[in-house]
Amino acid sequence: xxxxxxxxxxxxxxxxxxxxxxxxxxxxxxxxxxxxxxxxxxxxxxxxxxxxxxxxxxxxxxxxxxxxxxxxxxxxxxxxxxxxxxxxxxxxxxxxxxxxxxxxxxxxxx
Amino acid sequence: xxxxxxxxxxxxxxxxxxxxxxxxxxxxxxxxxxxxxxxxxxxxxxxxxxxxxxxxxxxxxxxxxxxxxxxxxxxxxxxxxxxxxxxxxxxxxxxxxxxxxxxxxxxxxxxxxx
Numbered sequence: 001x002x003x004x005x006x007x008x009x010x011x012x013x014x015x016x017x018x019x020x021x022x023x024x025x026x027x028x029x030x031x032x033x034x035x036x037x038x039x040x041x042x043x044x045x046x047x048x049x050x051x052x053x054x055x056x057x058x059x060x061x062x063x064x065x066x067x068x069x070x071x072x073x074x075x076x077x078x079x080x081x082x083x084x085x086x087x088x089x090x091x092x093x094x095x096x097x098x099x100x101x102x103x104x105x106x107x108x109x110x
Numbered sequence: 111x112x113x114x115x116x117x118x119x120x121x122x123x124x125x126x127x128x129x130x131x132x133x134x135x136x137x138x139x140x141x142x143x144x145x146x147x148x149x150x151x152x153x154x155x156x157x158x159x160x161x162x163x164x165x166x167x168x169x170x171x172x173x174x175x176x177x178x179x180x181x182x183x184x185x186x187x188x189x190x191x192x193x194x195x196x197x198x199x200x201x202x203x204x205x206x207x208x209x210x211x212x213x214x215x216x217x218x219x220x221x222x223x224x
Contacts, residue, residue: 033213037151043200043215084151096141096165098213100153 004089004101012107019074021104023087031090032063033098034072038083046085047072077108112136116201116216123191124224131186131219133201139212140205141165142184144176147198147218159184188221196223 003026013019025032034046047054049061049070063070070087084105088098114135123129135142143166144156157176158166164176173192177185188195201216 035213042217043153043202045213086153088153096158096160097143097155097168099155100145103151 004087004099006085006087006101006104008104009102010105010107012109013077015077015079015108015110017077017108019072019077019081019106021072021074021085021087021106023070023072023089023101025068025070025087025089025099025101027091028065028068029063029089029091031098032070033088034059034061034070035086035088035100036083037086037103041083043086074106077106079108079110082106082108112138114201114203114214114216116199116219118219119217120220120222122222122224125193126190129188129191129221131199131201131221133184133186133216135182135201135203135214135216137203137212137214139203139214140181141203142178142181143202143204144184144186145200145202145215147200149197153200157184157186191221191223193223196221 005024007022032050033048035043037043047061049063051065053062058075060073084103086103087101117132141160143158147153159178161181162178173189175187198218198220200218204213
């Protein structure tokens with residue numbers, strides 16, 4: 001089955017620093033999405049980016065489909081960015097099943 | 111308010127009991143899902159329904175059974191719970207085949223089996 005690996009597993013930053021999260025997947029993805037989960041909270045969709053570069057606020061995602069990798073860049077981190085970031089992929093575009101990565105736990109210290 | 115609503119938020123039960131979790135979405139989506147998140151935060155798909163039809167049924171113990179009365183509701187029943195069923199169960203919905211993903215998750219049901 002499909003596998004999705006994320007790195008690093010955890011990351012500690014000082015407020016204001018930038019973060020770079022990586023996601024590698026084992027098969028070609030036509031759906032690639034980044035999610036955020038606050039401790040004890042639900043999953044919130046951040047960016048849908050199956051290819052190319054997408055921006056929203058302080059977030060930038062770059063997906064290179066042929067190389068089966070995606071990254072999420074968080075600029076000027078804030079303490080409220082602390083939580084777990086997941087990438088999730090789906091090989092087809094049927095919309096019926098996401099395979100999630102192992103997650104990156106981010107802690108931003110004041 | 112348009113969202114995905116799950117009940118209960120938290121449930122504690124003993125081994126061997128039966129539990130049911132409810133999920134409702136008011137987003138007009140065609141597809142609904144159940145995901146399981148374990149203690150290590152690993153997320154795995156359990157079931158997917160599209161317009162009340164079962165589309166995805168992963169390798170899940172037979173004591174788990176999803177139930178969909180219409181495309182806005184997807185419940186999950188667990189007969190005779192086991193300790194390894196302790197987890198957070200997340201319900202989600204989406205437009206399904208719409209490439210501009212609109213995956214929306216509920217707040218989850220945390221199950222503790224003692």
